[in-house]
Amino acid sequence: MTENTTPAEKPAKVVKTQHPCKCGVPTAAGNACSGVTFATFAPGHDQKAVGYLTRQVVKEGKLTTEQAVEQLRKVGASDVLVGKLTAAIARETKASKAKEAAKEQAAAARVEKAAAREAAKANKPEVKPKDEAKTEFARAQAAKVKEDLAAKAQTTSQSAEAKANA
Numbered sequence: 418m419t420e421n422t423t424p425a426e427k428p429a430k431v432v433k434t435q436h437p438c439k440c441g442v443p444t445a446a447g448n449a450c451s452g453v454t455f456a457t458f459a460p461g462h463d464q465k466a467v468g469y470l471t472r473q474v475v476k477e478g479k480l481t482t483e484q485a486v487e488q489l490r491k492v493g494a495s496d497v498l499v500g501k502l503t504a505a506i507a508r509e510t511k512a513s514k515a516k517e518a519a520k521e522q523a524a525a526a527r528v529e530k531a532a533a534r535e536a537a538k539a540n541k542p543e544v545k546p547k548d549e550a551k552t553e554f555a556r557a558q559a560a561k562v563k564e565d566l567a568a569k570a571q572t573t574s575q576s577a578e579a580k581a582n583a
């Protein structure tokens with residue numbers, strides 16, 4: 418068996434040096450990422466870039482999906498990462514639409530409720546007939562009791578008078 422691999426076929430030796438991370442995600446303070454890496458992204462910054470670009474597309478509306486993908490490809494992201502980005506954008510867009518629909522539904526329900534309240538108010542009579550009848554009945558009862566008492570008192574005084582005269 419002979420060694421058939423010539424030195425020319427060996428891959429060129431790559432001298433690895435650290436370079437700035439290419440995630441392009443600004444820090445909380447708004448500064449450029451200061452991470453360094455031997456690869457494309459500092460550890461975890463690939464996911465950070467996916468999250469950041471997804472927000473730029475879905476929440477901020479500053480980039481189209483194509484622009485976000487292009488931005489990721491430009492810095493040398495893998496197809497896998499680009500796939501993660503497009504999946505995340507699709508997922509977040511769906512979630513955001515569902516949230517929007519729920520919000521609209523809640524608003525519509527509020528309007529409906531307010532309209533129902535207004536309608537109920539419009540249909541409500543100024544005085545409740547039932548209550549009025551009740552009051553009238555009570556008043557009549559009270560008057561009757563008063564009359565009865567007066568009649569009884571008169572009878573009592575008349576009989577007393579009769580007794581005195583007897």
Ligand SMILES: [Zn+2]
Nearest residue numbers: 438440450462
């Ligand atoms: Zn970074």
